Amino acid sequence: MSDIEVRHLSKSFDLKGVKVEALKDINLSIKPGDIYGIIGMSGAGKSTLVRCLNFLERPTEGEVLVGGKDLSTLTEKELRKQRQEIAMIFQHFNLLMQKNVIDNICFPLLLRGEKKADARRRAMELLKLVDLEEKANAYPSQLSGGQKQRVAIARALASDPKILLCDEATSALDPQTTASILALLKDINEKFGITIVIITHQMAVIREICKHVAILNHGVLVEEGEVEEIFNHPKSEAARELILGDISENQWNGETRQKERVLEDKCLRIVFTENSAFEPVIANMILKFGVPVNILKADTKNVGGIAKGEMILGLPEGHELQEQIKAYMVEKGLEIEEVTQYV
Known part of the structure; x- marks a missing residue:
């Protein structure tokens, strides 16, 4: 069984009376425990696709199945519950600037109704996991970009998700910090078996961490398969450009x-x-x-x-x-x- 199954997914937007097709007939399958990359240049439809995976954007056509459940058949209440199993981290971290590190991590736990003492205990466990125990009482403005992303990862893991979606999570970081964040994600995948989906325009990120990759070009899935095979034998012009552009x-x-x-x-x-x-x-x-x-x-x-x-x-x-x-x-x-x- 796949953790995520996308079938004939299309997404279009109406911009001032003009229909814009962001995604066209996308089909892909992401196995449990995989680290799966989705790559393409700006405007390829990557971020739209990742938002369709948890129904933050509803597809115009097609299906998204998560753990065998068709998200389009769920009520809003069921969808909110399903999203607890699908965490997300972003390029710009999305931390609460007025709260310190430990309170940022506790926030989703408290929203779920957990006791404050239990939430803080769990938050400290996660800070240890991301190697930021000493920053528990610091505020986001006092952290480096890499430290902010580590806090965002700890917060995402607070709900014990089965799937972690990473939307350009390293794009704002320097190469050395990017390498450390990718190493952390790989460690999390190996320790907990969490399925990780990496959205990026950087081929170096795909090479470093992903097992499988889908290549988007102008909303179309042009190539999909094992990273090593595509690196060795790119079939599409988009894949060649991304590899040679690296x-x-x-x-x-x-x-x-x-x-x-x-x-x-x-x-x-x-x-x-x-x-x-x-x-x-x-x-x-x-x-x-x-x-x-x-x-x-x-x-x-x-x-x-x-x-x-x-x-x-x-x-x-x-x-x-x-x-x-x-x-x-x-x-x-x-x-x-x-x-x-x-x-």
Whole structure:
């Protein structure tokens, strides 16, 4: 059984008499205990989709089943109860600025009718979990961004949810803090088996923590599957853009002039597997064919805890020679993909 099943979901809005289709016929299945990523650029429909998962937005068409329950069949009272099992954290933390840390965490517990002493005891347990015990009496204005997000995570866990929705939860954080928050979420997933859905536009976040990913583009689900498989073999143009866009400017050899020249070359993206990483494949290839190959970019990325080597090569001219080089790399166990049009 899936924790979340989305069937033929569409969502449209009426903006000043103009119909805007935010989501179009989305189908996906999220298994219990998974860390599932939903990624796309701005305007792809990610946040609309995550709000449909707990019916903060009601789909125009289609179904959302959570734990086998069709949310559209629930009364408002039943829906409120169901939402207690679906917690949510946000990009801007949404903490109560006039309350201190422990009172922020106690707040949802007190709303549920728990005694204050029990709520505070539970809040301290959660602060220990997120490594913020010493900040119990601090106010949000006294915390860093990462500390605020840890408080938001503790508050979200207060209701013992089965599902945690994270809507751009690391977008406002620096890379080091992002890594610590992702490590915390991964630890929570492993300790408690909570299903986590990550909404992001950052491929690095997907690579670091997610097991499966859905890629949205203009409201359409264009690709879905295991993160490692999509990283190795992206099928859609949107997936290729997200993977290749995960390249910082200082990873390119040369200035803008060289990158403009690359547009005219045939380029290949190659991914090293564990078996191929220990052999000097590129050096051997150059020796074998006796021609230079331009290494435009080389990097190592963490994909689900596994280091993956990645390169973009500019191949020499000549179709027959290019095909021979490609066949050689495949023979040596490299994953290859032409990226000429994008690069």
